[in-house]
Amino acid sequence: MGAVPAAETPAPAALSDAELRPASLTSRSPVVPADRMVAEMVPPPRFQGARFSTYLPDPDQPSQAEAVRVLESFVGTMNRTGPGQTAKKRWFGRPAPVPAGPGGIYLDGGYGVGKTHLLASLWHAAPGPKAFGTFVELTNLVGALGFQQAVQALSGHRLLCIDEFELDDPGDTVLVSTLLSRLAEAGVKLAATSNTLPGRLGEGRFAAADFLREIQGLSSRFHSVRIDGQDYRHRGLPEAPAPYTDEEVGAVAARIGAGASLDGFEELLAHLAAVHPSRYGALLDGVQAVCLTGVVPVADQSTALRLVVLADRMYDRELPVVASGLPFDRIFSEEMLNGGYRKKYLRAVSRLVALARDGARVR
Numbered sequence: 001m002g003a004v005p006a007a008e009t010p011a012p013a014a015l016s017d018a019e020l021r022p023a024s025l026t027s028r029s030p031v032v033p034a035d036r037m038v039a040e041m042v043p044p045p046r047f048q049g050a051r052f053s054t055y056l057p058d059p060d061q062p063s064q065a066e067a068v069r070v071l072e073s074f075v076g077t078m079n080r081t082g083p084g085q086t087a088k089k090r091w092f093g094r095p096a097p098v099p100a101g102p103g104g105i106y107l108d109g110g111y112g113v114g115k116t117h118l119l120a121s122l123w124h125a126a127p128g129p130k131a132f133g134t135f136v137e138l139t140n141l142v143g144a145l146g147f148q149q150a151v152q153a154l155s156g157h158r159l160l161c162i163d164e165f166e167l168d169d170p171g172d173t174v175l176v177s178t179l180l181s182r183l184a185e186a187g188v189k190l191a192a193t194s195n196t197l198p199g200r201l202g203e204g205r206f207a208a209a210d211f212l213r214e215i216q217g218l219s220s221r222f223h224s225v226r227i228d229g230q231d232y233r234h235r236g237l238p239e240a241p242a243p244y245t246d247e248e249v250g251a252v253a254a255r256i257g258a259g260a261s262l263d264g265f266e267e268l269l270a271h272l273a274a275v276h277p278s279r280y281g282a283l284l285d286g287v288q289a290v291c292l293t294g295v296v297p298v299a300d301q302s303t304a305l306r307l308v309v310l311a312d313r314m315y316d317r318e319l320p321v322v323a324s325g326l327p328f329d330r331i332f333s334e335e336m337l338n339g340g341y342r343k344k345y346l347r348a349v350s351r352l353v354a355l356a357r358d359g360a361r362v363r
Contacts, residue, residue: 022253022262023287026271030282034144037278038153041131041141044316047120055117061229067107067118070225074105075125078158078189104180104190106165109227112350115193116163118227122191123161130159135166136309138176140278150179155186164312165194166344184221192222241360244324246293252322252363259288265295265325272306280313289362290314290355295325297333304336308348315351320358328352 043050052072057064105122107115123132131154133141142150154160160183166172180190244252253262261284263271275283284290298304314321331352332345 022257022260022291025261025263025283025287025290026267028283029275030279030285032144032279032282034141034149037137037141037144038131040281041133041137043120043123043132046316046318047116050117050120051124052118052121055114055121058229061113061227063226063228064114067225067227070223071105071118071122072125074189074191074223075122078126103184104192104222106222106224107191107193107227108224109193109229113227113229115227119161119163119191119193123159126159126189129157130161131157132161132163134163134312135172135176136164136277136312138162138179139172140276142175142179144278147175147179151182151186154179154183155188157183157188159189159191162190162192164347165192190221241356243295243327244322244363246324248363249291249293249322249324252289253291256289256291256362259286260291261287261289262291263293265292265323268292269298269303269307272310273303277306277309280310281316283310284313284317284319287317287319289359290319290321292321292323293325295323295328295331297326298331298336301336301339301341304332304345305341307331308341308344311348311351311355314355318358319355320362321352321355322359322363323356328356 052068055064055068057068107118109115120132123130141153145153160180162176162180165176184190250262253260272280298307329349332349336342337345
């Protein structure tokens with residue numbers, strides 16, 4: 001009897017031209033379930049490896065090493081309590097002692113001094129359950145779940161970290177302050193960061209004073225920690241690369257293929273108006289590099305604020321940006337940069353320029 005031939009393994013199906021082409025963000029309209037929003041409240045990929053041991057304090061800025069010491073001590077208070085615990089009553093109705101230490105930590109400092117790295121390190125070191133998100137992501141969560149459901153979803157956590165606490169929208173500030181009050185009453189530890197404007201760095205604890213005033217009833221629960229230093233994104237780094245031509249951007253997108261997105265800048269800005277900001281992260285699912293043609297000045301404030309959120313999500317995912325047109329440090333007008341949302345725009349410029357530098361390497 002002859003040998004039985006081995007079964008042949010079918011050849012993998014060839015990818016279609018459409019599957020090999022760069023994606024278009026303007027063709028996407030993602031839907032994000034609320035439970036995904038809660039589950040994804042973790043440090044962004046850029047900070048998944050952040051630990052206190054990987055934070056390198058500037059020896060010329062002693063406040064940086066002191067911040068590490070304070071945060072490590074703060075973690076110790078969480079290790080002595082259960083999730084969302086308030087003081088429980090013992091025999092004869094007397095409350096059990098509550099571990100000493102503040103219920104909240106506020107990291108106050110300028111751009112790029114490592115506040116997010118330290119906040120993510122705190123999250124990684126703390127026992128769970130725990131949540132991490134930006135101020136904008138937290139307001140989006142409340143919008144998606146409703147206030148009561150958001151309180152319920154987060155009140156069992158030991159720690160809530162809020163990065164980039166923003167004080168430029170009174171309505172959002174009151175909303176989040178009320179949410180944090182409810183969570184603090186449930187025993188959730190709180191940690192937050194914000195930025196001091198570059199022009200205010202010589203005025204002392206400007207951001208801390210504003211933060212504590214705006215959260216009013218919560219201010220006594222927070223211990224403010226000042227972190228001084230220069231923006232690490234500009235320590236010895238090259239200047240932002242000059243923009244490429246449309247043809248060069250298209251060639252990069254074609255070479256990367258399905259891992260890239262390729263869109264006209266103005267078309268993408270128009271599309272953002274049709275997508276809720278809470279879905280901008282999902283808009284970037286599967287994207288490894290963002291290619292944009294025809295970058296121009298942003299025309300109005302609503303569009304600019306949507307671009308700020310998209311820049312944050314791209315930065316979180318470490319997506320290099322290859323673009324033609326205007327350099328990113330010229331997309332916001334002087335009026336915008338000197339207005340009430342100045343901090344947002346400066347952060348977006350800093351992050352887009354950093355991603356453009358990364359884009360120079362993938363080209």
